[in-house]
Amino acid sequence: MIHQTFKELFGAEPEAVSRAPGRVNLIGEHTDYNDGFVLPTAIDRATEFAGRRRSDRTVVLYSVDFEARVEFSLDSIPFDREHTWSNYFRGVCKYLEEEGHRLCGAEVVFGGNVPRESGLSSSASVEVGAVAFWRTLLGFPLAPRDGIRLARRAENQFVGVPSGIMDQFASALSRRNHALFLDCRDLSYRHVPLSQGVRMVVFNSGVKRALAQSEYEVRVRQCQQAVAQLQSERLAIHSLRDVEPVALEARAGRLDDVSLRRARHVVSENQRVLEAVQALEQGELARFGALMNASHESLRKDYEVSSPELDTLVELARNQPGVLGARMTGAGFGGCTVNLVHAEAAEAVYKNVQDEYARKRGYRPEAYIFQASDGAWAGE
Numbered sequence: 001m002i003h004q005t006f007k008e009l010f011g012a013e014p015e016a017v018s019r020a021p022g023r024v025n026l027i028g029e030h031t032d033y034n035d036g037f038v039l040p041t042a043i044d045r046a047t048e049f050a051g052r053r054r055s056d057r058t059v060v061l062y063s064v065d066f067e068a069r070v071e072f073s074l075d076s077i078p079f080d081r082e083h084t085w086s087n088y089f090r091g092v093c094k095y096l097e098e099e100g101h102r103l104c105g106a107e108v109v110f111g112g113n114v115p116r117e118s119g120l121s122s123s124a125s126v127e128v129g130a131v132a133f134w135r136t137l138l139g140f141p142l143a144p145r146d147g148i149r150l151a152r153r154a155e156n157q158f159v160g161v162p163s164g165i166m167d168q169f170a171s172a173l174s175r176r177n178h179a180l181f182l183d184c185r186d187l188s189y190r191h192v193p194l195s196q197g198v199r200m201v202v203f204n205s206g207v208k209r210a211l212a213q214s215e216y217e218v219r220v221r222q223c224q225q226a227v228a229q230l231q232s233e234r235l236a237i238h239s240l241r242d243v244e245p246v247a248l249e250a251r252a253g254r255l256d257d258v259s260l261r262r263a264r265h266v267v268s269e270n271q272r273v274l275e276a277v278q279a280l281e282q283g284e285l286a287r288f289g290a291l292m293n294a295s296h297e298s299l300r301k302d303y304e305v306s307s308p309e310l311d312t313l314v315e316l317a318r319n320q321p322g323v324l325g326a327r328m329t330g331a332g333f334g335g336c337t338v339n340l341v342h343a344e345a346a347e348a349v350y351k352n353v354q355d356e357y358a359r360k361r362g363y364r365p366e367a368y369i370f371q372a373s374d375g376a377w378a379g380e
């Protein structure tokens with residue numbers, strides 16, 4: 001599709017194409033920036049790029065989704081306040097050059113079907129897709145992990161969102177029909193097979209909260225504060241990843257309430273991910289579902305990143321036959337819930353939760369049944 005659009009717009013064949021998916025996180029929320037564990041998978045929705053070289057240093061970038069075009073020189077790449085959609089690509093160009101990959105001007109078209117501002121990492125799919133595009137176009141060597149770090153750098157430093165590495169990693173290295181078990185400290189990972197007997201049903205609350213980014217930053221800081229307080233209690237740790245549940249509870253009375261609850265979520269969530277991986281590997285889907293449910297409760301009560309809409313979607317899903325587990329996914333304050341559902345019940349759950357939510361809240365949420373899919377560099 002993107003190939004064709006490029007031909008129509010620029011009257012020539014593209015020299016390179018790339019594709020990077022969005023992701024949904026099954027469990028391990030707000031753990032990545034605490035050096036912890038996550039278990040996401042790429043979804044069958046992606047951003048695609050097509051382009052060719054120019055002989056100068058100008059990049060002409062066209063967004064199919066926004067039906068808009070920008071031009072900039074690789075010699076000085078400013079943040080674009082008007083066409084904010086272009087900043088993910090700009091950031092990637094800037095840091096590729098900074099890290100020693102000489103680029104050339106190019107005409108590039110991109111677009112896709114990852115729902116935006118829905119907690120499904122459309123931005124990571126643009127960043128990883130952009131890195132993949134340049135690597136294919138110019139053929140320079142770049143190990144996947146370095147490409148992932150660079151994509152994250154574009155998000156953190158150019159766009160200015162202090163997120164962890166989960167989204168870019170999932171977009172790059174997920175594998176079809178598998179979940180990706182990632183240790184965000186040393187970036188070691190393993191693909192864990194997902195049973196063919198279950199489906200991932202996702203409901204989109206449709207809520208896009210401005211609060212999401214500022215509250216995300218607050219959570220990052222609160223975790224750092226919790227670490228500092230625990231360190232002053234003579235706990236030799238670098239991050240919340242290093243904290244054992246018993247060590248935390250032993251010091252509970254000496255932490256302030258917010259620090260304690262934020263730490264409790266992260267510490268227990270890391271345990272849940274480890275247990276969830278084990279459950280998946282042993283085919284214990286009910287146990288996996290129960291861990292998802294517990295994750296939601298912890299995010300709601302201790303981490304305080306859920307919302308009434310997300311809670312309603314979770315509640316409605318849990319009352320449906322065939323639902324193994326239901327929880328919010330992504331940063332929170334809106335976005336989506338993810339549900340693990342027996343395959344034969346998936347269609348009914350998909351429809352019933354939408355109907356009941358519409359009855360309760362007056363609008364029908366978008367929903368998706370996603371396939372766990374290959375990342376941009378699956379197999380590398």
Ligand code: GLA
Nearest residue numbers: 029030163164165166330331
């Ligand atoms: C967002 C961030 C991720 C991660 C999640 C919460 O998706 O981009 O790095 O922190 O929130 O788990």
